[in-house]
Amino acid sequence: MVWPNEDYLKLPGSYLFSTVARKQREFSAAHPEAKIIRLSIGDVTQPLAPVIIDALHKAVDEMASAETFKGYAPDLGYEFLRNVISEKDYKARGCDIAPDEIFVSDGAKGDCGNIQEIFAKDCKVAVCDPVYPVYVDTNVMAGRTGTYDEKTGTWSDVIYMPCTAANGFAPELPREVPDLIYLCFPNNPTGATITKDQLQVWVDYANKEGAVIIYDAAYEAYISEENVPHSIYECEGARECAIEIHSFSKNAGFTGVRLGYTVIPKDLKAGNVQLHSLWARRHGTKYNGAPYIIQKAGEAVYTSEGQAQLKEQVAYYMKNAATIREGLAAAGYTVSGGVNAPYIWLQTPNNMTSWEFFDYLLEKANVVGTPGSGFGPSGEHYFRLTAFGSYENTVEAIERIRRM
């Protein structure tokens, strides 16, 4: 008799975005004439930049001839990509990260979810609240989170670090010492960032307590302010305590193309064990490498032409972000984010719950956003709008919200 993995059965309800999609579907069915604008899921809408399309075409052509055909990719990723990542994302910023400390993957979500596998089952996990749900749910699946309290929406064995208006949506050092600390800046969902000095406090704390920080830098390309770090390795001592995860989804529009990477410095140890070697072992066993064609597209991201084209794409989304932020502020909403991130975090009016505001916005403005409570209890009474729509739709959505 076979039994399911009981840890999976602990996961509550349906995934946030399936509920959002279902509610939208039901509304559309009841109001077929409504022109719904989706500013909910963090998916890009602009086409791939020309330099990336060129690189893809060339790489496809290489596959057509025996001399240039490529089969399995190296476990860690092709050197041409790891070298350029090490140069442009790290050395150019004064960070000491070698190509062989970079593991190329098919995106950040898988890495964010899988990285916990190399840690002991009784490791105590700390997350920001609100948080990108993947960090918590994958630790639930691994049996690391204890029991779920439906009333509070929290797990007994997870340390929650509230990120609220009172602390500028930046977590404070937890009272209980964690083993694994998930941080994500610029943040999804709040759009908040922390300064290099603030991040240094976390690095010092992790080194003092023997904890590991898993730093999700998926939105690094959206940073516009000077004192916001692009990488945790800009902080002294981070090589001894931090893993960093990157995505090509938001900086280069690869959400459907799929590419990312994870950095594990060789100095990072758990006990006497180099975590780099554990992740290399895992990668070699469970993963057969991101496709050559896609890694060639990733390489094109770092060319000067690629950088110029992608800067324009990010600027396009950030113009949307400013439209949302300024439009809502002018309409009397309390808003944050949208300066170093493509997310705007707004307080719901009249103390509405996040889901009440979701329904209200869908009904009155035919605009879909994401309820803050879906990201954790401290997200209640907040709402996330994304800058990833088209400019025209964004302008119209804000007009409609202002008229509500």
Ligand SMILES: Cc1ncc(COP(=O)(O)O)c(C=O)c1O
């Ligand atoms: C914080 C964060 N990390 C990781 C991801 C996933 O990125 P990828 O598309 O590379 O899997 C997302 C996607 O929305 C995200 O918001």
